[in-house]
Amino acid sequence: MLFSPGWRGRIRQGDVLAVFTLGLLLGGTLTGAGIWLLSGLTAPLPPAARTAGLLALAAVGVLRELGLVRVPLPQNARQIPPEVLARRARRGALRFGFELGTGLRTYVSATAPYVLALGLLLAGPGLVATLLAGAAFGLGRALSAGLALASRDPARAARVAARLPWIRNAAALTALAVLPLS
């Protein structure tokens, strides 16, 4: 959708990707700032309780991703309307990226972003770590779009769909391996 050729042929797709990435970074950083503010609520918890909470959270994330437990996700079940991109390509890409980057304005179907957000809330690793984790979340989303553009492969979306369970499982397992030690 972002790189549809033809109707925005006068605008370079690299420009669209750059603006889209900026939007993702801004959105992710904003959500990170919100999480940092809320993380003050968990500050009184003792370190042992935080570690146990992180371990339990990440373990549930893995079990959910493997389909062994059912945990409904409180996602915003809507798609960003295509009109956002149709009118003005650069401004639309910025808004589209920002909305995706927040992780709050559209579907979030993988478990890892929830584990990340709740993990940051529980661990309270500080302002810099929380903002950077939010920005990195946006960058991770941008990486997907960047690789799609770089591949110039119309069949890539099907390859992504085929590998998505592996990607999601690996993200959840990495969170389980890393977050309790963070």
Next chain:
Amino acid sequence: MPELTAGRARRRLSEPLLPVPVLALLAVAAVALEHRVLGWAAVGALAGYALSGSV
């Protein structure tokens, strides 16, 4: 042996699974080296990448 054309090389380098081990290893290495900020950032990037193809 099949010739490695530019298109085929591009497809291999943009393989969707490729960033996963890179980011996962970065996260594990960062935590092992007690670099918490980098560890959180790597997990954040992986969480964002896990939403590939989702809008």
